[in-house]
């Protein structure tokens with residue numbers, strides 16, 4: 347096998363906390379103000395990443411961002427020493443302080459949209475960091491995301507890094523969470539599916555009524571253009587606004603694809619039959635394999651159960667044997683309807699033959715499941731060899747990162763702790779050491 351789909355998981359940062367910042371994300375709102383455990387969160391993520399590496403996949407890690415983000419707080423007019431900035435923000439505008447302290451870059455499915463070299467006009471692998479403009483706390487991620495991606499995929503012969511899209515609601519972009527690729531072998535041309543929530547420039551288009559649609563069609567189209575994708579291998583699908591209003595804030599909460607499998611809830615999309623026919627037709631023209639649509643009906647799994655367990659925020663991975671496995675959060679095993687469905691899915695005669703459960707509850711409580719925690723990067727062997735080797739998971743990196751987490755992370759953090767000036771010192775000390783472990787250079791503003 348000389349083609350791989352690598353997963354790059356976001357290392358959870360030292361300020362992981364529950365601040366209720368994401369309107370439309372049910373878990374984030376339900377857990378607002380609960381205490382978090384950053385150390386456990388980071389270790390849960392590392393366990394999942396190590397296990398997927400041990401299943402025989404290429405697994406990498408992406409570094410977290412610097413938080414509290416004092417630069418953004420200063421742009422907002424808070425001045426003085428670092429401790430003054432934190433104290434003033436905590437007193438005058440605690441919600442702005444919370445937004446500048448989130449460890450939300452851990453959800454690397456929102457870091458960027460990635461098109462593998464077999465799909466693009468110049469046969470390079472293309473990355474566009476997501477602008478994440480719908481949420482203040484996430485809109486401050488893209489510049490550092492770009493630094494981290496460039497330090498990880500740091501060879502311009504193979505990797506092309508774009509600037510994030512214009513920072514305006516018309517171009518709301520949430521990255522790979524709204525993008526899925528279907529293909530035969532990873533190294534062959536595939537179909538790129540872009541799932542958007544609303545059309546910014548069409549006042550007559552259907553939109554959700556209660557919660558925001560974060561991704562626009564215009565953003566998805568701009569990315570397809572700049573990655574040089576071919577129309578015959580690109581599909582734009584609108585998410586069903588009714589499910590966005592029930593807490594499906596990204597498409598990866600309701601659908602996931604891998605190679606020749608599309609796994610989705612029957613209510614996931616608008617104009618489902620028409621869109622499935624387009625997928626089938628384009629897939630048949632491009633990919634030399636049977637395509638499996640695995641549609642989950644509402645009478646087996648309700649939208650509410652899908653949102654609370656993250657059945658569709660599972661990773662579907664292809665093992666070296668060619669069989670596929672589902673990587674599910676333990677929350678799925680704890681819900682009888684969802685567990686029954688997962689027990690059944692491995693018997694349906696599709697490529698999916700195994701289910702593995704992982705405890706990622708620290709992330710789940712903020713609305714991020716196994717699939718949110720990873721960015722998929724399909725690569726050939728030459729491209730894998732060009733990746734910064736210090737970011738690739740192996741026993742040694744796993745041990746080093748666990749020791750690093752034990753040394754620097756707290757095991758309890760409440761939002762009242764975010765103004766503690768000691769937290770910025772701890773966070774910078776940890777990240778400075780991390781850039782050496784991962785050989786990233788100076789990716790953070792405090793290092794520049």
Ligand SMILES: NCCC[C@H](NC(=O)CCC(=O)O)C(=O)O
Nearest residue numbers: 365366367368371374453714718
């Ligand atoms: N792909 C999963 C993303 C989850 C993320 N949650 C958050 O940002 C919650 C942060 C908080 O509420 O503290 C989001 O909604 O974008």
